[in-house]
Each structure stands twice: as structure tokens, then as C-alpha cells.
Amino acid sequence: MLTILVRTVLIYIIVTAAVRIMGKRQVSDMQTSELVITLIISEVASLPLENAERPLLNSLVPIMMIAAIELLVSLLMMKSRRARSLICGHPIVIIRNGKMIDSQLRLLRISREDVYSLLREQEISDESDVQYGIIEPNGTLSILTAENIGSNGIQSQELKEELEKVDKEENA
């Protein structure tokens, strides 16, 4: 039992350090890959606590490696937009100028009713009030109305490209 107690303290320190190094994010703001990594770390960390026969090192090394890879991948995503798009995905426009884009909804496998539900969560009852409805890479719906876009328009290059793509598809 004493071994388990000491191991628990060590695992707590290592996991806290790993999560701290990986950065501060709320669970709801996590990218899918970050959520998966958090789940893997929690699973690996629990193994030596469940089984005292298992060497602690067998869990500490994978936790260190996962945290290190996550750090390197996040740096890569910061440097390269292509890598970011590949790993995290990109924002997808589902409402444009007050109209839902069915092809995008099919791509995301969500129904119109799901979108209405997401709009209601944001206290919007009518899709025509929305200039742009965008599903972010973390799965949340962002709403842009004519008022909150501002005079400079959309700044995100990623989103501009997505809007151009939607325009092309609409015109085709």
C-alpha cells in the first residue's frame, strides 16, 4: 500500500507537469487530438496504480513521449497552416447569407434540425439573421452577423479560403 501511495504522488506530479506543459485549455475548447491524448495519458497513468507489479517507468516514459509529441505537433501546427488543417481540420461554413448549405451539412453529417438546435443555444431563432455560420475545428458553431463582422471583414485566411471554396461550389 505504501508503494501505491508513493506512486500516486509521483504519477500526480508527472501528469500535472505533462498537462501543464501541453498548455491551458478547457475540455470544451480542446481539439479532438488533444482530447484523445488527454484520455490516453489518464489511462496510461492509472495502470501502475491499479497494478503494483507493473514498473512505474513503463507508464512514465509513454506519458513523457505523448506530452513531447503533442508539444512538437502543436508547434508544427503553429508554423504550418497545412499541418494544422491536416491534424485539426478547418472551419466549415454551413450558413452563408442566411441560408444553410446542404452540401456542407452532408459533409459534416449533421441535419438541419441539429443546426437549428445549435442556433437556439445561441439565442437565434431564424437562420436568415446569420451572415455566416461556421463549424469550428473543435466542433462548436460560431455565428457571425452583419453587425459583428465589422468594416474590415473576415481576417482569418483559413476562413476566407473556405468561403471562396463555398462560392465556387455554389457557382458551379
Added chain:
Amino acid sequence: MKRGWIALIMIAISLVLGGIEYLYVTSNADAYVKMLDDADEKISHNLIYEAESAAERLDNRFRKQSGIFNIFMYHSEMEHISCDLAMLRRYAQTGAAADFLATSACAKREILAIRDRKILKWENIF
């Protein structure tokens, strides 16, 4: 960029630990198998006292190194080998050559299995 260096340091520490484990376990496993072969040879030629001292050396060495082995390996595996080596010592004392050889074969198989698991091979990875 500081975090990038931290990540590289963490990868380096993991690789060093992996390397130390690999070298320590494989080199010692080879040494144990050699010592067991040597003890088998002696008991086969009815050299009971020599076999007894060989078994004693094996057991003492393993007990000395068991602390470090426990850091790298499952403790139950260590217990099995430790029991086998203690039995070897006893069989050598009583001159039970057949039992000695059987237990030695069992210990060798266990040690080689551990050694093989540490080697970076496709079958181990998958």
C-alpha cells in the same frame, strides 16, 4: 520555442531510459543464460560441488540485481526467475541432476523470453 526544447529533452530522456533498459536487460540476460549453461555442463558431468557454487553465484547475482530489474520489468517475472534460481541451488545441494536441468531449462526460457521482448522487432512492436 522554449516548449520545443522541453519536448526534445523529454524525448531524449525517454530514449536514454529505453536505451539503458535495453542494454542492461539484454546484456544481463545473455550473461545469465551463459552461467546457466555452465552450471548445466557441470551437473551433467556430475560435478556437484562446482554446480552448487555456480547455482549459488547465479542466485546471489540475481538477488543483487533484482532491484534494478524490478525498475524495468514486471515484478512477477522477476519472482518466477528468482524462485527457479533458488530451486536450482537446492537441487544442486541435493545432487538432483534431472530436476536441476529441468529447472535450468525453465529459467533459461523465461530469461530469453524477457530478453526477446525487449528487442526492437516488428513482432514486438505489433
